[in-house]
Amino acid sequence: MNNILTVKIERAISELRRGGKLVVSDNNSGTSVLLLASELIESHSIDELSKLGLSRPVIILSKNRSKAIGINGTDGPCSILIKKNWDINDILSLCMPLANHKIPKIDGALPESCYGIVSSCILLLRQSRLLPAGLMAIISNVTVEQINKWAFEKNLIHVDTSDIKSYEKVNANSLFMSVKAKVPILHTENCEIIIFRPKDGGNEHFCLVFGKNRTLKSDQALVRIHSQCITGDVLDSLKCDCGQQLKQSIKLMAKADEGILIYLAQEGRDIGLLNKLRAYSLQENGMDTVEANEDLGFNDDERLYYPAKEILGQLKIKNVKLITNNPKKVEHLKNLGINVVERVPIKIVPNKHNKKYLETKSKKSGHIL
Numbered sequence: 001m002n003n004i005l006t007v008k009i010e011r012a013i014s015e016l017r018r019g020g021k022l023v024v025s026d027n028n029s030g031t032s033v034l035l036l037a038s039e040l041i042e043s044h045s046i047d048e049l050s051k052l053g054l055s056r057p058v059i060i061l062s063k064n065r066s067k068a069i070g071i072n073g074t075d076g077p078c079s080i081l082i083k084k085n086w087d088i089n090d091i092l093s094l095c096m097p098l099a100n101h102k103i104p105k106i107d108g109a110l111p112e113s114c115y116g117i118v119s120s121c122i123l124l125l126r127q128s129r130l131l132p133a134g135l136m137a138i139i140s141n142v143t144v145e146q147i148n149k150w151a152f153e154k155n156l157i158h159v160d161t162s163d164i165k166s167y168e169k170v171n172a173n174s175l176f177m178s179v180k181a182k183v184p185i186l187h188t189e190n191c192e193i194i195i196f197r198p199k200d201g202g203n204e205h206f207c208l209v210f211g212k213n214r215t216l217k218s219d220q221a222l223v224r225i226h227s228q229c230i231t232g233d234v235l236d237s238l239k240c241d242c243g244q245q246l247k248q249s250i251k252l253m254a255k256a257d258e259g260i261l262i263y264l265a266q267e268g269r270d271i272g273l274l275n276k277l278r279a280y281s282l283q284e285n286g287m288d289t290v291e292a293n294e295d296l297g298f299n300d301d302e303r304l305y306y307p308a309k310e311i312l313g314q315l316k317i318k319n320v321k322l323i324t325n326n327p328k329k330v331e332h333l334k335n336l337g338i339n340v341v342e343r344v345p346i347k348i349v350p351n352k353h354n355k356k357y358l359e360t361k362s363k364k365s366g367h368i369l
Contacts, residue, residue, distance in 0.1 A: 002170045009164065009167040016280055019042070032142060035135070041092070052137070078109040096133065171198050177194055178195045180192055185250070204265065205307050224324070225305065230273055235340055264307055271298050282294075304308050309336045
């Protein structure tokens with residue numbers, strides 16, 4: 001049953017990413033809506049949603065994006081009524097920072113409480129690595145009991161809010177060891193790579209296991225949980241310290257001849273490479289990392305560590321010495337039931353390109369540098 005859930009959400013994610021629309025239902029409230037990613041709208045999108053749902057579409061925005069465009073006083077996502085004279089650029093400028101386009105005047109915004117389904121739609125957009133902003137139209141002519149049949153007849157993917165909320169945890173629980181192989185690397189020949197694949201065919205994660213016999217010398221494993229950073233890890237970008245942290249962690253575990261490096265497919269603190277580069281563009285105009293992420297509508301850090309918990313569990317690791325400068329990561333793991341017995345810091349020497357980035361990490365994100 002759980003596998004059916006994750007496959008359904010993966011299909012929904014693929015549909016949103018290609019600019020398609022889908023149906024989202026909340027069985028508790030009896031509400032069903034049509035959802036479309038705002039960044040992929042076309043000239044006919046509003047009329048199409050209106051005719052299908054028999055209601056006027058609204059723009060839905062995350063709490064952070066709402067604040068970025070001056071909507072305050074909401075404790076969560078909100079929706080904005082679309083004026084008939086707005087064009088695509090007007091809508092896009094509300095949903096994302098748009099160069100050379102002024103944000104149109106907003107008459108008012110409806111808080112989350114008016115549309116309880118909004119937060120689930122925003123979550124699904126984030127899970128799709130899309131901006132947390134969309135077009136939503138209530139399906140006013142179909143009951144929740146008939147919505148599945150209606151969606152099938154319209155050739156639309158249908159998901160429930162409960163599936164969206166549980167997807168990330170269920171998906172992580174479905175990870176399985178797909179393959180393992182010895183991989184000698186620069187700092188040691190005693191290294192094995194293990195690929196973990198979810199049963200729905202979604203994002204794969206992997207880990208490196210260090211040590212001649214690939215067994216722990218004690219019951220406290222030296223562990224680094226590292227989130228993918230193509231610019232830092234692969235291109236040696238000077239804008240961040242990710243590549244340096246990765247390489248230092250590998251050296252540390254190679255020297256100890258034991259350890260586990262878990263490499264999670266969570267690019268850009270889990271907002272995706274495209275959105276990370278959007279944030280980079282905003283940083284070029286003076287914003288720091290946190291400000292840029294929030295201006296796009298995201299939180300400072302969107303990462304969840306369910307996959308790391310599952311991987312450690314399958315490796316039968318109960319106690320870890322965590323290589324990190326981030327106390328929040330320690331707390332996240334402890335909240336998941338992982339016993340972090342020690343935090344092992346990494347010393348990074350700043351350069352002129354990442355000095356502000358590291359200062360922001362320290363001042364706003366609580367990293368101990």
